[in-house]
Structure formats: C-alpha cells, structure tokens
Amino acid sequence: MKAPGEEEDGRLDTLLSNTLARERRLWRTPALKSGCIQGSDISPTQYHEVIVWLRDTSGTFQFSSETFALGVCVLNSLLAAVKTQMKYLKCMAITSLILAAKVNEEDEVIASVKDLLEQSRCKFSTAEILRMERVILNKLHWDLYIATPMDFIHIYHGLLMSRVPGLVRAGSQNRPVLQASLWTRQAQHCMACHQLWQFKGSILALAIITLELETLAPDWFSVFTDLLRRAQISSTELICCKETVDECLTALQRSSPSNTVYILDSSSVLAFRRRERGGHDDTDGFWCLYDERPSMKTGRRDGLQDMMSSCPPLLHEP
Amino acid sequence: MGHSESLPSYQQFHQGPAEEADSMQNLRHAASEAFQRLGLKQRHLGYEELGELDGVEKPQPHWFHTLQVRRLRVQRGRSNSDPMGGKSFQQEFQWKTGLQFGNATSYLNLEKLGEGTYATVYKGISRINGHLVALKVIHMKTEEGIPFTAIREASLLKGLKHANIVLLHDIIHTRESLTFVFEYMQTDLAQYMIQHPGGLHSYNTRLFMFQLLRGLSYIHSRRILHRDLKPQNLLISYLGELKLADFGLARSKSIPCQTYSAEVVTLWYRPPDVLMGSTDYSTALDIWGAGCIFIEMLQGSPAFPGVADVFEQLLKIWTVLGVPTEESWPGVSDLPNYKPEWFLPCKPRQFRDVWKRLAQLPYKTEDLAQQMLMMIPKDRISAQDALLHPYFNTLPPPLMHLRDTVSIFKVPGVRLEAEARDIFSPGRRMKSPLAPLAKCW
Numbered sequence: 001m002k003a004p005g006e007e008e009d010g011r012l013d014t015l016l017s018n019t020l021a022r023e024r025r026l027w028r029t030p031a032l033k034s035g036c037i038q039g040s041d042i043s044p045t046q047y048h049e050v051i052v053w054l055r056d057t058s059g060t061f062q063f064s065s066e067t068f069a070l071g072v073c074v075l076n077s078l079l080a081a082v083k084t085q086m087k088y089l090k091c092m093a094i095t096s097l098i099l100a101a102k103v104n105e106e107d108e109v110i111a112s113v114k115d116l117l118e119q120s121r122c123k124f125s126t127a128e129i130l131r132m133e134r135v136i137l138n139k140l141h142w143d144l145y146i147a148t149p150m151d152f153i154h155i156y157h158g159l160l161m162s163r164v165p166g167l168v169r170a171g172s173q174n175r176p177v178l179q180a181s182l183w184t185r186q187a188q189h190c191m192a193c194h195q196l197w198q199f200k201g202s203i204l205a206l207a208i209i210t211l212e213l214e215t216l217a218p219d220w221f222s223v224f225t226d227l228l229r230r231a232q233i234s235s236t237e238l239i240c241c242k243e244t245v246d247e248c249l250t251a252l253q254r255s256s257p258s259n260t261v262y263i264l265d266s267s268s269v270l271a272f273r274r275r276e277r278g279g280h281d282d283t284d285g286f287w288c289l290y291d292e293r294p295s296m297k298t299g300r301r302d303g304l305q306d307m308m309s310s311c312p313p314l315l316h317e318p
Numbered sequence: 319m320g321h322s323e324s325l326p327s328y329q330q331f332h333q334g335p336a337e338e339a340d341s342m343q344n345l346r347h348a349a350s351e352a353f354q355r356l357g358l359k360q361r362h363l364g365y366e367e368l369g370e371l372d373g374v375e376k377p378q379p380h381w382f383h384t385l386q387v388r389r390l391r392v393q394r395g396r397s398n399s400d401p402m403g404g405k406s407f408q409q410e411f412q413w414k415t416g417l418q419f420g421n422a423t424s425y426l427n428l429e430k431l432g433e434g435t436y437a438t439v440y441k442g443i444s445r446i447n448g449h450l451v452a453l454k455v456i457h458m459k460t461e462e463g464i465p466f467t468a469i470r471e472a473s474l475l476k477g478l479k480h481a482n483i484v485l486l487h488d489i490i491h492t493r494e495s496l497t498f499v500f501e502y503m504q505t506d507l508a509q510y511m512i513q514h515p516g517g518l519h520s521y522n523t524r525l526f527m528f529q530l531l532r533g534l535s536y537i538h539s540r541r542i543l544h545r546d547l548k549p550q551n552l553l554i555s556y557l558g559e560l561k562l563a564d565f566g567l568a569r570s571k572s573i574p575c576q577t578y579s580a581e582v583v584t585l586w587y588r589p590p591d592v593l594m595g596s597t598d599y600s601t602a603l604d605i606w607g608a609g610c611i612f613i614e615m616l617q618g619s620p621a622f623p624g625v626a627d628v629f630e631q632l633l634k635i636w637t638v639l640g641v642p643t644e645e646s647w648p649g650v651s652d653l654p655n656y657k658p659e660w661f662l663p664c665k666p667r668q669f670r671d672v673w674k675r676l677a678q679l680p681y682k683t684e685d686l687a688q689q690m691l692m693m694i695p696k697d698r699i700s701a702q703d704a705l706l707h708p709y710f711n712t713l714p715p716p717l718m719h720l721r722d723t724v725s726i727f728k729v730p731g732v733r734l735e736a737e738a739r740d741i742f743s744p745g746r747r748m749k750s751p752l753a754p755l756a757k758c759w
Contacts, residue, residue, distance in 0.1 A: 011702075014539045022477060022540075102466035103473055113462055130463040134491065137464070142489055144473040151541075 009162045016155050016230060020202060023147035029197050030079035039083035044194035046086055051192035054093045057120045061111070063097070065184045067104045069148035071097035072191045073201070074136065077146065081139045091124050095132040103144055149187040152205035153180055156227055160209075164223050183208050186249060193248045199241045202231050207242040211249070417446045419488045425453060425499060436467050436566055441502065444487075450502035451487060458496060467566030468496060474542060474565050481725045482533030484553055484563040503553035503561060507611070510554055514737040517618035517675050520683075521735045522558065526615060528710055528717065529560040529726060530608055535701035536722060537562070538601040544568050547607030548587050549614065557727045558734035585631040586610060586620050590642070591695050593628050593635075595654030602695035605704070609690030616675045616683070621691075633661060639693050640666035647694050682708045 031038040037047065051072060058068040074096040084092065094116075101110050111119070113126050137144075157180040186208050190196050196204060206227055213220040228235060417424045424445050431439045431452065442453040456468045475486040488499035507526065511518065518526070530552060537544060544551075546567040553561045585593065589606035592599050613621035622638075624631030632655075636642075641661045642650045650656055669684050669691075670677040676684045686709040689699040699707070705718070716729045726732050 011539070015541060018540050025477070098463075099469065102464075102469045107466055110466065126461055130460075133463045134493075137469075138491065141476070142469075142472040143476045144469065145477050 012155060012158045012162060013230065019147045019151050019155060020232065023200055023202055026143055026146045027200050028077040028080040030076060037079055040085060042086045042089055047194055048192050050089050050093050054097055055188055057094065058097055060119055061116060062109060063101055063105060065188060066148065066150045067100045068188060069150040069191065070100035070104060070146060073146040073148050074099055074144055077140055078136055090122065091128060091132055094120060094122055095129050095136060098129065099133060099136060099144060147201055149191065149201035149205045150184060152202045153183045153187060156205055156209050159227065160223065189252050190245055190248055195244050196248065203233055203238055203241045206231060206233060207238060207245045210242055211246060419446065420490060422490045422492065425451060427453060436465060452500040452502050454498040454500060456496040464496060470568060471565040472498065474568055478537065480533060480536045480722045482529045482561050483536065484561045504556045505554050506550055507552040507554055508549035511549060511615065511618065513741055514739055515618055515741060516739055518615045519735045519737050520679055522737065523615040524710065524713065525558060525734065526560050527612055528713060530611065531701045531704045533562040534604055534608060535705060538701050542568055543601060544604050547604055547611065548584055549611060559725050559727060585624050585628065586622055589695065590632060590635050590693060593632050594656050599695065601700065602698040605690050605698045605701065609687060612687055612690060613673055617673045628655065629660065636661055637664055638667055638672050640664055642693055
C-alpha cells in the first residue's frame with residue numbers, strides 16, 4: 001500500500017502529463033510580423049490594452065481567474081487562426097471571455113449576454129457577440145478546453161506541497177510561502193505582456209513560481225530541477241521566460257508600490273541570490289547553473305561549484 | 319438555465335425481439351427510400367460554404383468579412399467534424415461521393431428517441447459510412463447564443479478519447495440549429511434495468527461497474543467531474559459496452575465557485591454533503607453516484623429513492639448511514655443545510671440488512687459499496703483505487719492493462735451473461751441479453 005502523500009503525488013503526476021498533452025494539442029499563439037500580430041494591424045501595445053481591459057471586465061463579471069486565463073487562450077488561438085483587424089479585437093476578446101465562462105463558470109454566475117455587455121460598457125450588440133461566438137467555435141473546431149497557465153500553477157503548487165512539505169512553513173513568520181493566489185495574479189499580469197506570448201502556460205507558470213522559490217527557499221534548486229524534469233521543459237527556454245517574467249513583474253512593481261510580490265525573508269540564507277534588479281550582470285551565474293554544457297561558460301564554474309556545495313541535501317521524500 | 323435532464327433513452331424499450339426485427343426492416347426500407355430521394359442531389363453545401371453564403375444573403379457588420387482562415391502553418395490536430403482525425407476514413411468507407419462531415423445532409427433522421435430540456439435526440443444514419451448515429455439537436459435560445467451545456471459537452475468531449483466515454487462524431491452548426499452527432503448506442507442502463515427487473519446478473523453488474531469506474535478514473539485524472547451520473551446517462555451497446563454520456567453539466571475543475579444548481583432533476587444520486595449545501599465537492603461526488611448505481615444494479619431498485627425534496631433525500635440516506643454528528647463527521651455542522659433537529663437519531667445499519675442482495679454475494683461486494691458510499695466525501699474510495707478492489711479480482715487480468723480506447727470486450731472470454739429475467743421473453747433465457755439487436759446492423 002502506498003503512503004497517502006505518494007499517492008497524491010502520483011495523481012498529480014498523471015494530471016500534469018495529461019494537462020501537458022492537452023497543451024501540446026491545443027495551445028496556439030499569434031506570431032508578430034513587422035510590429036503587428038501576423039495577419040492583422042494590431043500592435044502589441046493595443047493587444048496589451050485589450051487584455052488589461054479584459055481582466056478588469058472579467059473581475060466586474062466576477063469570473064474566476066481560470067475563466068479569464070481561458071478567455072485569453074481562446075483569443076490567442078483565434079488570433080493565430082484568422083486574419084483580422086484592430087477594430088474587431090475587443091469584440092473577439094469579450095466573446096472569448098464569454099465562451100470561457102460558458103465552459104468554466106457555474107451557470108448562476110453567468111449573467112445574460114445583454115447584461116454582460118451593459119456591465120462592460122461595450123457597444124456591441126448581442127447579435128454581433130453571437131455571430132462572433134459562432135465564428136470562434138467554428139475556427140477553433142469547438143475545441144476550447146485549452147490548458148491555461150492557471151491550470152499549471154495549481155498542479156505545480158500541489159506537487160510542491162506534496163513533495164516538499166517543508167516549504168509550507170519556511171519563513172520566519174510561518175506564513176504560507178507558496179501562495180498560489182499570488183502566482184495567479186502575477187500570471188494574469190504576464191498574460192497581457194506580448195513578450196511572453198511565445199511561452200506556453202506550462203513554462204510561464206513554472207517561471208513565475210521559480211522566481212519566488214529562489215528568493216524564499218534555500219533548497220529551491222533541487223525542487224526546481226525536479227519540476228523542470230516532470231514538465232518536460234528545456235532549461236534554456238525556462239531561463240529566457242523567467243528573465244522576461246522578471247522584467248514584466250518589475251515593471252508592475254514599479255508602477256504599484258504597494259505590491260507585495262517580492263518579500264525577501266532575511267532569515268533564510270540564500271546560497272544563491274538572483275541578480276540585483278537593474279544591475280548589469282544580468283545572469284549572475286544563473287545561466288551557468290542551468291546550463292548542462294559547462295564548457296561554454298567555463299569562467300562561471302567556480303561559482304557553480306560553490307553554490308552546489310552550499311546547497312542543503314535534497315528534500316525529496318524517501 | 320437549460321439543464322440537461324437526461325434524455326430519456328436511446329432505445330425504445332417496448333419492443334420485443336420479433337417487433338424489433340420488423341421495425342428494423344421498416345427502418346432499412348425507409349432509409350433506402352430516403353437515400354434514393356436525397357441521392358439525386360450530388361453536391362450539398364458544406365458548412366464552410368453556408369457560412370459564406372450567409373454573409374451574402376444577409377448583410378452583416380463589416381467586421382465579419384475579414385475573419386478569414388489563414389493558411390495554417392501548423393497542421394491542426396483534428397478537424398471539428400472528422401472523428402478519424404484526418405485519416406483516410408472517408409476514402410476507405412465512403413458510401414456517397416461529395417458528402418462531408420459537418421454537413422446536415424450527410425445524416426438522415428430516422429426516429430425520435432427522446433426529449434430533454436436542453437436537446438432532442440433522434441436516431442439517425444450517416445450517409446457517409448452507413449453507421450447508425452444519435453443526433454442530439456440542441457435547443458437554441460436566440461438571445462444567449464449557444465447554451466453553456468452544449469459548449470461544455472462538446473469542448474470536454476473533444477479531448478476525451480476513451481472506450482467508456484461516448485464518442486462525439488461530428489458537429490453540425492448552422493445559423494439556425496446545432497446538432498451533435500454521437501455514436502449510436504442501443505440502450506442505456508435505466509432501460510436495461512427495466513428490461514431485466516429484480517436486479518442484474520452479478521457478473522454483468524461487475525462488468526458494468528468496472529466500465530463505469532474505468533470511465534470515471536479517466537475523466538477524474540483530467541480534473542473533470544461528470545456531476546450528473548444516473549442510469550439514464552450510462553449508455554450501453556449491444557455487446558454490453560458501457561459509456562458515460564451527457565456531459566452537459568460536467569466541469570473541468572474540482573474547485574467550484576458557486577452552488578451546485580438546485581435545478582437538476584433527480585436527487586437520488588447526490589451525496590449527503592452536496593445535499594446539505596456543500597460546494598466543496600470533488601471527484602467524490604461522482605463516486606457517490608456510482609455507488610448508488612452499483613446498489614441499484616444489484617438490488618433492482620434505486621438505493622435512495624427520495625421523492626422530491628432535499629429533506630426526504632437526506633432522510634433516506636440517514637436511515638442507512640445514520641444521522642451524522644460533529645463527532646462522526648468533523649465540520650458537518652458548518653454545512654448550510656445541516657439540521658440534525660429535523661431528524662430522529664438513527665444508527666448506521668449494515669448494508670446487507672438494507673439491501674438484501676448484498677447478503678447473498680461475497681463480502682467484497684458489500685465492502686466496495688461501503689467504500690463508495692462513505693458519508694464523508696474524503697473517505698470515499700477513488701475511481702482508480704476502486705478498480706483495484708478485490709471485487710474485480712475475478713475478472714481476467716488483462717482488463718487492468720488495456721489502452722484507454724480499447725473496449726473490455728476485446729479481451730477474450732469477456733462477455734455479458736444472460737440475465738435471469740427478461741420482461742420481453744419471460745419464459746426463456748436468452749443467449750445474450752441484447753442478442754436480437756446485435757444482428758441488425
């Protein structure tokens with residue numbers, strides 16, 4: 001008989017591989033071509049504004065963050081599949097959100113299309129939304145159940161909790177360190193950044209989590225490599241994503257001083273600190289740490305070895 | 319709100335074997351007639367063409383016209399309308415040239431099978447390959463677009479490929495109507511139990527339970543809950559294959575946001591925690607329903623047949639499991655509808671004393687039922703673990719290692735036993751309970 005934790009772990013592993021398969025099957029993203037979304041006149045900035053508006057609208061409708069995320073994934077798949085123009089983007093966006101709500105939300109939560117349009121102060125008619133609904137379902141072949149970054153945040157969170165229970169109580173105030181809700185908010189922000197389009201939800205979610213892990217848990221590296229392996233993500237791609245997420249979130253932090261995204265716990269000895277924000281030495285050994293080919297950056301090897309020797313033993317359950 | 323109360327059945331059950339043969343002959347006749355009529359039209363408009371024509375007939379807002387499909391750089395996985403995933407199915411089996419998936423004229427309506435609030439189901443035949451199909455015609459509410467039940471059902475089923483999940487063949491979507499084309503299944507568990515009253519053969523019950531749990535294990539491992547399990551939603555083929563159907567209420571999450579809709583028709587298969595207003599349900603919700611169905615198959619009557627309201631439904635459950643207390647179920651007093659003062663205290667009873675059939679069967683049968691019908695949701699066995707329960711030990715071992723899409727009836731020696739009673743032929747035992755149907759097509 002397996003231990004309960006192990007069983008849970010196995011269940012989450014299955015869920016992760018199923019969700020990754022779903023992502024491989026359905027995830028699509030628009031490409032940028034000469035400063036616009038390919039096949040349209042939509043600039044990244046305009047896209048960003050519409051997604052931010054969509055997030056606020058989703059909040060007004062009291063939809064969950066999963067619904068918002070699914071709405072964005074539907075919109076991205078659509079943008080990858082059709083030619084369009086800026087003037088239709090908002091209609092495409094709100095219809096994607098309504099479709100996501102029909103998939104995700106309890107029916108009591110979904111107001112009528114007419115009410116939703118009023119609340120969002122959109123100028124579209126119901127008929128326009130319904131026509132768009134038909135177009136989207138047709139173009140996406142009714143295959144709307146796309147894996148979102150939120151799905152992965154929940155799975156990674158569960159895996160961390162079951163594999164590294166010690167992480168739950170890290171930190172001097174014994175506060176829960178791994179806050180899925182915080183990551184969810186960060187993911188919502190990142191989904192609006194066009195620089196992060198090219199990254200799948202599985203990568204984006206892991207990048208967000210790693211950013212917090214490495215500041216809070218001294219043993220984050222072993223935990224991280226474990227997640228990386230399970231999620232079948234290449235380290236190069238993750239580093240690239242993580243750097244971009246860091247930039248996006250830093251910009252967010254600057255714009256909202258009350259944001260509590262990064263709380264550094266002074267009591268935890270960080271064997272390896274992430275780079276100083278805005279500093280020149282962007283990688284600070286980070287690259288070397290992930291790189292499986294140390295010969296490329298021999299100058300960094302000492303730092304890596306120091307880091308390795310100061311790493312606490314793996315926290316894996318026996 | 320458009321709730322799918324289940325579509326009564328996929329099979330009209332008032333036919334005996336003789337009438338069955340007659341009606342099949344009529345049906346063939348009708349089909350060939352209809353083919354002749356329709357066969358004259360060589361080429362019918364596909365859905366894509368209709369979409370564009372619509373734009374010509376009725377001027378639409380300017381934005382519509384520019385939404386053209388770009389030539390896809392990436393090969394899309396599966397088409398909306400092609401169950402074979404783009405393989406050369408059509409070329410191999412085509413009956414008529416020019417017929418396509420996604421096109422209403424590719425199917426013939428044969429007879430109405432049932433009606434629900436959310437859809438009407440017809441038996442039909444595919445002109446593309448001659449297969450029988452079930453055509454689920456969705457009732458459209460014009461102001462709200464496509465009902466959420468339809469969107470949920472289609473988008474979930476698109477990603478579910480399993481021998482114990484009903485197969486969605488095709489979607490026919492025009493401006494006025496929406497039809498889902500499913501594989502045709504001869505009957506459902508509710509009808510099967512009516513046809514064979516007094517409890518099913520214990521071996522058949524085991525085969526049905528195994529398939530039900532196999533389907534549940536598959537969807538639960540994808541974080542999908544069915545949420546509306548009942549015998550009417552379990553379709554059965556002539557071989558005895560059981561498939562989960564009617565995913566209109568299913569959801570892709572285990573974290574609910576709001577209350578479970580109070581509108582769903584029957585409360586019989588609902589667990590006590592949900593009846594008491596818990597919204598914190600998860601996969602254990604479906605396990606309770608499956609446990610109720612397990613008892614019903616053995617016993618021949620529903621496990622907890624309440625009349626209509628939640629109070630009476632809870633009473634039925636308490637008389638078997640006992641009224642829960644904060645000691646026996648920590649946290650129960652926090653549930654919105656926990657009103658112990660409404661009920662006389664009663665003690666838990668042995669399942670075998672309540673449902674007599676259990677007393678005649680090996681203990682492991684009762685044990686599995688008990689593990690599925692635990693009062694506290696988190697104590698209920700998971701579908702995955704239930705498949706490993708000793709109750710299933712007597713089944714051939716290869717059943718445990720089948721690929722998702724392989725039916726258990728592919729394993730040599732696995733077949734339905736003749737049921738003891740059949741209301742259509744009370745005097746004799748049939749070779750196979752569904753044998754007459756097997757010959758038809």
